[in-house]
Amino acid sequence: MTTTSSTPSSDVILEMRSITKTFPGVKALSDVTLKVRRGEVHAICGENGAGKSTLMKVLSGVYPYGTYDGEIVFEGQVARFSNINESEHAGIVIIHQELALVPYLSIAENIFLGNEIKGRGGLIDWNRANGEAGKLLRRVGLKENPTTPVGQLGVGKQQLIEIAKALTKDVKLLILDEPTAALNDNDSEHLLGLLRQLQAEGITCIIISHKLNEIISIAQSTTIIRDGRTIETLDIAAGEVTQERIIRGMVGRDLESRYPERESHPGEEVLRVEDWTVGHATQDRLVVEGANLSVRAGEVIGIAGLMGAGRTELAMSIFGRSYGRYLGGRLYKRGEEIQARNVREAIKHGIAYATEDRKKYGLNLIDDIKRNVSAAALEKLAGGGGLVNSQEEIAVAEQSRRDMNIKAPTVMSVTGKLSGGNQQKVVLSKWIFADPDVLILDEPTRGIDVGAKYEIYVIINKLVAAGKAVIVISSELPELLGICDRIYTLSQGRITGDVPIAEATQERLMALMTLERIPVRSGAPVASGGATVGTSAEAPAVPGAPQQSEQSRSPLSSQNPEDLA
Template sequence: MSENILEMIDITKTFPGVKALDSVNLKVKKGEIHALVGENGAGKSTLMSVLSGIYPYGSYTGDILFEGSICNFKDIKESEKKGIVIIHQELALSPYMSIAENIFLGNEQSNKGIIDWNKTHSEAKKFIDLVGLKENHNTLVRDIGVGKQQLVEIAKALSKDVKLLILDEPTAALNDDDSEHLLNLLMKINKEKGISCIIISHKLNEVTKIADQITVIRDGRTIETLVKHVDEISEARIIRGMVGRDLTDRFPKRTPNIGEVRFEVKNWTVYDPMDETRKRIDNVNFNVKRGEIVGIAGLMGSGRTELAMSIFGKAYGKHITGELYKDGEQLIVKDVRQAIQKGLAYVTEDRKTAGLVLIEDIKKNVTLSNLQKISNWHVVNQNKELVVAEEYRGKLNIKSSSIHQKTGNLSGGNQQKVVLSKWIFSEPEILILDEPTRGIDVGAKYEIYTIIQNLANEGKSVIVISSELPEILGVCDRVYVMNEGKIVGEMGRSEATQESIMACILQSSS
């Protein structure tokens, strides 16, 4: 019997105008953790969608062998019956249902068509304990953090007698502690339960830590498979396979030209919109200069996003007090429309839900924030819209078949470039970028960093919020540190290190 639980042979998948997969081959051994890496748009998620039946048999060419048998999956239910379960980056949980209900959603514990709630709750407790969740099984999913929601997804997969677990960017939205817990859990269930895993991730330090084998995909083709303890495995080697060249510098070189203070936030206080007695932002003060890139570092839940959204036209919060100044003059900003008119832009951390209209094409997304610039008497001039979209597609190097391609079909890196294009087109003077490279590969990250630098070089003031400290340190000229809704530290580029930022956070918590 073969030692491989899975073999994908010469898989080719074509979409209109583009060949997403070109004779891709993948072999996964029984009981191993196999990493799949590549740039955004390389074909990783497409390959896993073929495997799991999201793209059914007949929509691609090639063969899938699972446990030695050829499989022609028509839908995801057929692949799950075989023991193949995929957990997507966007979690498929119902926020208004309990943890137990979510674990068995679509796999209800029933007797003659009636749900057996005693069995549902008792079985859910077993899986909750197995993944290390401390929450009660009746807790609503909306009331737990993203890291714990990932654990619910894994519990849900385990309830389906999973043999091969596929995880697409499982730690993209997690902080370091939650990521560490999740990776340890994967290694535990892999070792104790013998469950094979395929993990797609851009976090190469995590990949090299847990993977037994690493397959690199580039431009829809298999480049190589690296075997732990056999091949030389390093981040530099993986990057070379992913991008087709050595990437010696993760961040573009920068010679800043910083001017006077452009934007100031004074005594800014914000209360939670769901609990108006809870202070989320507490008397925050900071400033950004012309041509400067300022970072806001902090742990998840420290208030960084709440601060950014409340500044951007009071898009978050209740009972907001404090003052905003631009070029020394006080700004009165009552809503998002006014914020845009006053020269502010906010690039959300959640590009798919709040940043883009995924069912619309690139052209309409790019011009969305400044329609009046391309309109005559409130009617969009389609010729102007075409010119603008083509300009930004070229300027930001958006890889697509055309400006008419739906944004939902773009890779994560190219979606992020469309979001940036949209806000750059609004002609802002102050840009707030919230997790600008989340879920993006190293090559695309470099391009985004270059765009950020170019914006600063044009004299714009840029605020970067990021959970990745190397990113904050590599991109920013100055760093503010947040913890529990307060600014607890400020440091220049020369004094900012991962250690000094973490020390600042820990000291403020004690």
């Protein structure tokens, strides 16, 4: 690392001047400026692909000095980082959206990975490492044993472990890229509380987030980037910045509504699920129990529930039994019972599922857009000899790129290089090309900006206008209220409500999502693993909750897992 003296204001810890970064055929950053005050939380806002993460990679040395134009001044010194180790040595630590933790190593091993505490003879002093890790865990609000494998923890706690890891490096400037994108409300609030604590300790933070309500609550200022250029920096601490003001800077216009208007004209029932019961993939317990739901052509239904309620497990099990060690219940397509024993059969019956984790399960990130778009329906492109017609494959992908407004130079672009919003459009393109009758979307707008979200909603509206049935799972209740015709609620694996949108409010949905199982009379069915089977009829009455009789309860709940195959 090379540093030279500069003379910035003493209250400014970081200044990035006229940063320009070019990739082959694409100018990702153009004359970007950024100024961060010492001790503040500074937010960076922009649409997917605006250049936010690229700017932070320039700052942290992921893109080394010499691969960009412009100047970085950190703590009064011109910084020319050759790699991320040099930026960390200077006190700049970045936590990426994809956490850099090894699931099979312990918490302590992850915290000190590459920075091991050595004892005599150069051997790792594990007693000291575990002790220091314990102190760091308490500092970030965790009570876990440092010897616990990281893979046993939820993503919220893993995010806190990343922060604990950063604190071992004498951090002065902490950068967090979408830290709450995959967290529930409680974990998000815990993390934001920790950032306030770190700020009180004098640590400066830069946060990249699409959750504008969180930005306004945690940050003192925000810089808006659009199309690789700095648009403006707003003083949130002055109290005059609204979400609408930030959105206007991000997208270059006022959004009259977060959700596009749509006329609802549901047709015939397309899919019905009856008495659907799903066993946990590895444990002897039920994750979904006696679920009943239906969706009609031209209808968007939502599924709302807290983390662990069984939303994803329900969706994946419907999609060709792709989750669950044992399943029970019946599946009907346009009134006729069908068997979807695997993913291939589900697709054959016109059922598709877009996973909540597009990077891990939804896309081949090292392959190009073209092959990802065609992956679910290659047979549609096969000629007489079974070979894929490559020219037709390119034509299909190009059509999707235009229709979906996928921002990429060509369909030969590597999918992993796209922004989150554009990756999500590739996932949707894949399933639209497969032409399903029922499309299940699991967290379709997670981690993408407000402009890209609007485009996703428009795509959903076009699908239902064409007679498709869409099921949306989302942790954001305003999103479900904005795009759905009906909303089902899940609590502890049971459907507790089926609420028409005209009668739905956040308060009502939350009440249904938090219905607890009430202990029942002696002799009542007991779920596998010993959990008592409660129903909404036993819980406090909530409008919209289904009233179930003793006869309507799933008989599967009292059986052994071996009987549920």
